[in-house]
Amino acid sequence: MNLIVNGNETNVDGELTVNELLTEQNVKMPEMVSVELNGQILRRSEFESTKLNEGDAVEFLYFMGGGHASERATD
Amino acid sequence: MNISTLAIHGGLTGDGSSGATAVPIVQTVSYAYDTAQEIADVFAGKAPGYIYTRIANPTTTALELRLAELEDGIGCVATSSGMAAIASVVMGLVKTGDEIIAASGMFAGTVSLFKSTLGRFAVKTTFVDSADVKQFTKAISGKTKLIFVEAIGNPRMDVPDIPAVAEIAHRANIPLIVDNTVTTPVLIKPGRFGADIVVHSTSKFINGHGTAIGGAIIDTGNYNWKTGVFEDISKSCEGAGRLAFLAHLRNLIYRDLGGCAAPMNSFLMLQGLETLAGRMAKHCESAEKLAQxxxxxxxxxxxNYPGLEDNEFHSRTAKLFDGRGGGLLTFGLGERDKAFRFIDSVKLAKNLANLGDTRTLVIHPCSTIFHEFSPYEQKQMAVTEDMVRVSVGLEDFEDIRDDFAQAIETSCGD
Structure with missing residues (x-):
């Protein structure tokens, strides 16, 4: 399945939930991350139940650091 | 999950490594990194991590995540006090020359911030009677940047029509901020009725025991910062998406003003939150009985108690608060002297400037919380010479009633 993760085209194997993507992408401090799916912030309680679909755009957002607020800054 | 469950299990809970059920108090100023590159990456926002407790702290993070869930919001920033929360939100939105519309009859500290402190920076606030929603529309100008109301005005005890005021704000493309201190998410989640930002003094019902000062800011996710009227915030949507306002606070306003929550206080707020729903039910039940x-x-x-059937806001409490009137009421004995004598005569209730405690609290607002305002201003805020404000506590109702009965007899005896 093709996804856009933090602005990058990413291919993942099989069906994934948001929680599984967090693990798959080795996201640091997953308890701290906010997830935007196709422009909408997901409630934390939805991470486990939300299945991703082909072409979905996922952003992992933090607003805890000193500077910017997105994992996209690692690009 | 429902509200009582969320209040206990929401967000981060306990400590995974030890099995402790309480959130640990991370009492530290700063956080060490192994390499210069790692800390540089966190500073640059290239990696997540804690830097300095003024910006973020793990105990406070646990509180923020739980409050965001309880308010059905997209994120939260916890602050050192309710006033720090309001000051951070408003200073994050207005600039010199901008205007605010606020309900009259709100907490004196908020009125003073808007009128005096922000007035010094040429920010003008128009106070309107929230019972008449047309006044909000009338007060909007091209310079208005936000509308601010309390879900129950303290001490006016008015209940603004939040959905109608939200619609007025959104027609002008500006956010509605609701102070949910007196009501808490147990009575209302203002975001569900259109509010864009919710603020709290967590020192009150959320703490619940009068043991710590704190505040919180929750973005409900309703306002579209990208298309909003705040140029600098819409720019930060590029990196922060829907969290742009909270990032704007965390990375600029909150960071620079320094009103951070103390870790110990965040722990006390989390502890208070666990029993919030049960306490609010009892506060509301006893307040209604005392009002009657x-x-x-x-x-x-x-x-004056919005939960009374003949109160002008009673139908709105049904619509917004599921019929509950909150734990706060005001009453009058006709004269200032009688109010003073009543306060001097209560034995169980404490005479102090707070609300939302386990204890029943009484105060004479006119000579205390509102003392710096002129009689004309006090009148506009519905503060009268004979008014006593009561925060109804968790004692057995019969004991509260008996204390009030004897104090009224003593103060009004012939």
Whole structure:
């Protein structure tokens, strides 16, 4: 399945939930991350139940650091 | 999950490594990194991590995540006090020359911030009677950047029509901020009725025991910062997406003003939150009984409690608060001297400037919380010379009632 993760085209194997993507992408401090799916912030309680679909755009957002607020800054 | 469950299990809970059920108090100023590159990456926002407790702290993070869930919001920033929360939100939105519309009859500290402190920076606030929603529309100008109301005005005890005010704000493309301190998410989640930002003094019902000062800011996710009227915030949407306002606070306003929550206080707020729903039910139940008792008392001139059936806001409490009137009420004995004597005569209730405690609290707002305002201003805020404000506590109702009965007899005796 093709996804856009933090602005990058990413291919993942099989069906994934948001929680599984967090693990798959080795996201640091997953308890701290906010997830935007196709422009909408997901409630934390939805991470486990939300299945991703082909072409979905996922952003992992933090607003805890000193500077910017997105994992996209690692690009 | 429902509200009582969320209040206990929401967000981060306990400590995974030890099995402790309480959130650990991370009492530290700063956080060490192994390499210069790692800390540089965190500073640059290239990696997540804690830097300095003024910006973020793990105990406070646990509180923020739980409050965001309880308010059905997209994120939260916890602050050192309710005033720090309001100051951070408003200073994050307005600039010199901008305007605010606020309900009259709100907490004196908020009125003073808007009128005096922000007035010094040429920010103008128009105070309107929230009972008449047309006044909000009339007060909007091209310079208005936000509308601010309390879900129940303290001490006016008015209940603004939040959905109608939200619609007025959104027609002008500006956010509605609701102070949910007196009501808490147990009575209302203002975001569900259109509010864009919710603020709290967590020192009140959320703490619940009068043991710590704190505040919180929750973005409900309703306002579209990208297309909003705040140029600098819409720019930060590029990196922060829907969290742009909270990032704007965390990375600029909150960071620079320094009103951070103390870790110990965040722990006390989390502890208070666990019993919030049960406590609010009891506060509301006893407040309604006390309001009815006072209304039936021949020596009481008036009682103001939105949970009373003949109160002008009663139908709105049904619509917004599921029929509950909150834990706060005001009443009058006709004269200032009688109010003073009543306060001097209560034995169980404490005479102090707070609300939302386990204890029943009484105060004479006119000579205390509102003392710096002129009689004309006090009148506009519905503060009268004979007013006593009561925060109804968790004692057995019969004991509260008996204390009030004896104090009324003593203060109004012939």
């Amino acid at each position: 008792f006072l209304r039936g008392h021949p020596k009481v001139s008036w009682v």
